[in-house]
Amino acid sequence: MSGEWTGAGLPPVAAARIAEVRSSGTWSSALSTGEFAALRAVGFEPVGQVMGSAVYHVGRSGRYWGYHDCLYAGARYAFGGGSAGVALSGRGAPSAALVEVLDQARRSALDRMSAECSALGGDGVVAAQLTVAPFVAQPNCLEFKVIGTAVRAAGTVRAPQPFTCHLDGQGFAKLVTAGWVPVELLYGMSIGVRHDDYGTRAQTRSWNNTEVSGWSELVQTVRSDARAHLRAQSGRRGGDGVILSAGDLRIWGESCMRSGNNEQEDHVAEATLVGTTVARFTARKEPPRTLTVMPLDPERRRRTMRRPATDTR
Known part of the structure; x- marks a missing residue:
C-alpha cells in the first residue's frame, strides 16, 4: 500500500494524536503538582505527554548463531587449556553486533519521542522512562519504549534540538538552578561471555570458601564496559557528565558452542545502565553591588553625613 508508514518521521497514529492535541489547546502529562510547580519556577511549561517506541527483531539469536561465543580456544579440553578470558562486546566480540542493534532500537524510540516534542513546540522532555521488554507476539523481538512530558521554555530562544532526560520536575529544576542542563537520555550496554574453564569449575566445587x-x-568487566559505552555516547553529544538513573546486571549459563562433545558451559553477563548526560551553561553575571555601611551611633552618623567630600578623616 502506498499509504503505509516507511519508518521515517512520526507514525501516522502519532501524527494524528499530536494534531489533535495542538488543535485542542490543552495539554496532558504525568507530572505531579510539585513537579509542575518546580518547572514553572525555572521558566518552563508542559506542552504535552510524548512517547516513542520501536520493535526490533533480534536475528541470529540463540546458542548456535554466534552472539554468545566465548572465543576460548581451549574449550574442547575438559582439563587444562589455560585460563579463559572474557569475550566482551566493547572489544569487538561477536556480541558487539547485538549491542549495536539494541542501541539502534533505543535511538529510534528516542528520535520518535523527540519528534513528537518538536511537533508540540517543546524544547525538551522531562521524566522520560525507558523500558525494554520482550514483544509478546514474537519471542525473538524486543520493544523499546520511552515516554515523558514535553516542556517549553519561556522566551524566544529555542534549542537546536530537544533535550531528553529521566529527571522528574523537581530534579530538572534543581539541575537548571545549579547551572546545568540535560542533553540526552542514554542507554549503555555491554555483553561479556566467559568459558567455565578448569580453574573456574574447580573453585565452584571446592569444599572451602573461596x-x-x-x-x-566477568561481572567487573561488563560493568566497566557498560560505563565506557555510556561515557562514549555522552562525549559525542557534548556532555560534561552523566547522571545515572538505573542499572541492571543479568547473568545466565549456556552450553559452550566450542566445546564439541565435552558439554562445557559458558556464562553470559549483560550489564545495562540508563542515565542522562548533562552540560554546564553559563549565564551573564551581574556586577557586584557595593554595600553601604552606616554607623549605629546617632552623633557619629550625623557627623558622617555633614562631612565634606574632600574631608579624608
Whole structure:
C-alpha cells in the first residue's frame, strides 16, 4: 500500500494524536503538582505527554548463531587449556553486533519521542522512562519504549534540538538552578561471555570458601564496559557528565558452542545502565553591588553625613 508508514518521521497514529492535541489547546502529562510547580519556577511549561517506541527483531539469536561465543580456544579440553578470558562486546566480540542493534532500537524510540516534542513546540522532555521488554507476539523481538512530558521554555530562544532526560520536575529544576542542563537520555550496554574453564569449575566445587575469580572478572568487566559505552555516547553529544538513573546486571549459563562433545558451559553477563548526560551553561553575571555601611551611633552618623567630600578623616 502506498499509504503505509516507511519508518521515517512520526507514525501516522502519532501524527494524528499530536494534531489533535495542538488543535485542542490543552495539554496532558504525568507530572505531579510539585513537579509542575518546580518547572514553572525555572521558566518552563508542559506542552504535552510524548512517547516513542520501536520493535526490533533480534536475528541470529540463540546458542548456535554466534552472539554468545566465548572465543576460548581451549574449550574442547575438559582439563587444562589455560585460563579463559572474557569475550566482551566493547572489544569487538561477536556480541558487539547485538549491542549495536539494541542501541539502534533505543535511538529510534528516542528520535520518535523527540519528534513528537518538536511537533508540540517543546524544547525538551522531562521524566522520560525507558523500558525494554520482550514483544509478546514474537519471542525473538524486543520493544523499546520511552515516554515523558514535553516542556517549553519561556522566551524566544529555542534549542537546536530537544533535550531528553529521566529527571522528574523537581530534579530538572534543581539541575537548571545549579547551572546545568540535560542533553540526552542514554542507554549503555555491554555483553561479556566467559568459558567455565578448569580453574573456574574447580573453585565452584571446592569444599572451602573461596572466590570464583573468573566470574568476578566477568561481572567487573561488563560493568566497566557498560560505563565506557555510556561515557562514549555522552562525549559525542557534548556532555560534561552523566547522571545515572538505573542499572541492571543479568547473568545466565549456556552450553559452550566450542566445546564439541565435552558439554562445557559458558556464562553470559549483560550489564545495562540508563542515565542522562548533562552540560554546564553559563549565564551573564551581574556586577557586584557595593554595600553601604552606616554607623549605629546617632552623633557619629550625623557627623558622617555633614562631612565634606574632600574631608579624608
